[in-house]
């Protein structure tokens with residue numbers, strides 16, 4: 001006997017009625033994506049579960065990969081046996097024998113296959129009784145708080161027996177809620193905001209503005225490394241790199257310093273709007289949090305938002321910095337984000353940025369900026385890179 005299967009359960013998905021099959025397919029595709037580095041595994045859908053066959057692959061690294069995938073409620077290492085009472089009893093006994101220090105247990109049987117001749121209640125008794133007969137006398141049944149809960153899941157073609165579940169990332173599978181164009185900098189906040197959107201089923205495409213030679217290759221590399229880290233959560237991610245030097249130098253020359261930041265952000269937002277339109281994306285997102293810096297006041301958001309009619313999603317709007325940092329540490333982006341780098345927003349950074357810029361003021365100073373032409377040029381020069389969970393270090397470096 002061999003514990004060489006994983007049973008994956010999904011929670012919220014089950015609530016989604018007619019969309020269920022679509023979501024299941026997405027989840028399966030996302031699971032397959034993160035399992036790509038493991039050559040020997042196979043994942044398939046069966047009656048409300050996803051079953052992963054490990055073959056010769058080890059469980060631990062696969063467990064690690066699965067805990068990140070949004071849409072998984074929980075999963076368990078499982079023993080697959082024939083739909084026969086004897087095989088189920090032997091399997092459950094074997095599974096319990098693999099565990100250390102077990103004083104109490106219970107059996108939770110579920111019969112998705114109603115043609116199986118024993119119902120769930122009877123199965124609990126028959127399997128529990130068999131275990132008690134064949135284990136030491138000190139072992140007891142505890143239905144409320146057992147050391148081990150043996151689940152027996154009788155499916156159409158086979159029965160899966162498990163002895164405990166690992167919590168999944170929950171949420172919705174990436175892609176279930178459409179696509180969002182996310183403004184990704186190399187800072188702490190925007191990767192966290194992207195991760196939160198992914199958790200609600202959004203597929204994110206990244207838009208990053210860089211200004212060589214003021215920002216260097218390492219800054220670009222950092223954004224790709226952050227994106228690569230985010231692919232762990234269940235999808236491939238496209239990164240659109242926008243050359244921004246020309247626009248920034250132009251603004252720096254033509255606009256009074258206290259409106260430079262606002263006009264620069266409006267240009268970013270216009271470019272995002274155009275890219276979203278081209279790609280059929282319905283919303284833009286960023287890592288802004290209310291009141292954090294000059295550009296993140298309500299007045300500033302109001303003035304910057306004016307240039308797009310698309311919804312601008314701000315998952316971190318009401319989140320404290322401390323909580324954002326804790327989140328970044330949890331998802332593995334923090335150590336990358338704190339590496340020193342030059343963001344394009346910090347070059348030529350004026351010290352007198354208006355914290356309460358007005359729409360009228362912005363429109364007035366934009367008269368001196370070739371808004372349309374500069375945005376079009378920038379959009380035409382975008383470089384797009386697709387990153388997957390299996391893109392390795394050397395491939396990331398070769399992208400340049």
Ligand SMILES: Nc1ncnc2c1ncn2[C@@H]1O[C@H](COP(=O)(O)OP(=O)(O)OP(=O)(O)O)[C@@H](O)[C@H]1O
Nearest residue numbers: 183184185187188189190207208209286287288345
């Ligand atoms: N170079 C950039 N490319 C794309 N988006 C950017 C860039 N710089 C900033 N942004 C977007 O604007 C938001 C606000 O940026 P800002 O520099 O004001 O704040 P921040 O606290 O440094 O944010 P972060 O930690 O996400 O960099 C970022 O969260 C990000 O969504």
